[in-house]
Amino acid sequence: AQSVTQPDIHITVSEGASLELRCNYSYGATPYLFWYVQSPGQGLQLLLKYFSGDTLVQGIKGFEAEFKRSQSSFNLRKPSVHWSDAAEYFCAVGARFKGNTGKLIFGQGTTLQVKP
């Protein structure tokens, strides 16, 4: 069965430090992978997505993610974190569901806290 695991429930980094959020997936075919961010009290915003081509994808707000098929991973990175990056981050894989409908399978989420 398809699944997504985010091993880190909570991460704290200092402002200006680099960030890496981990995501591992289980999916038989070529995965469609996503990172969404949820700021406090807000909905989910798409940061970036991967479904083919270059395995290093660039997203909004200075984020990037690297797809590594051999490790079944899609880790999110940012070279220098800003206080406004404090939020919850969700990794997701797209999957076919009951015919032609697509659905997203989400990881448990990682809460990022940024220290001044």
Place this chain on the structure above:
Amino acid sequence: NAGVTQTPKFQVLKTGQSMTLQCAQDMNHNSMYWYRQDPGMGLRLIYYSASEGTTDKGEVPNGYNVSRLNKREFSLRLESAAPSQTSVYFCASRPPGTGDYEQYFGPGTRLTVT
């Protein structure tokens, strides 16, 4: 272009009460979804609608019903609310003809059942 809108933003219910969560999208999307978000569990699919006039169960449908009123609107109904349904509910929609499964999310409804 408002995207995906949800009403209400917040709601408190007593056990046994009923309510309907409203969702609308103005992007001409075919597929619409309802998720619930609980701490440490990510988002879980409750119901979805592949197109106007069709609905189907997701992973956690018990205690909920849905209506796809037209192409724009997809409502979620709790007939007899239970404390276990305290959660944040998100509606999402997906453009037609795309192969990458991207979904667009509304701002959420925070529901508390006492």
